[in-house]
Amino acid sequence: MQPINPSASIADYYLGVLRNLSADSKLDLIARLSQSLKQEQQPAAPTDLQALFGAYQGEETAEELIAAIRSSFPAACRGLE
DSSP: OOOOOHHHHHHHHHHHHHTTSOHHHHHHHHHHHHHHHHSOOOOOOOOOGGGGOSOOOOSSOHHHHHHHHHHTSOGGGGGGO
16 A cells, blocks of 8 residues: 555646636736746744733723623623623
8 A cells, every 4th residue: 555645636626627628817826926936035034022022002091801701702602701
């Protein structure tokens, strides 16, 4: 038994989907895929974990925040308060 190759399965799936496209559509798709590979992908900036810690620093009081949150609930949930 041969091992399953996920890349081949995905490629086969898309080939089946694209089989009915016109030649012009296929060429356009090839050009767009090629262009997407040529674009430099920038690595994600590392997350500063220190920025995730600390107290909330807003102008609203706790009561104002609670009221804003409760007013954003859908009408069906308001009976649960």
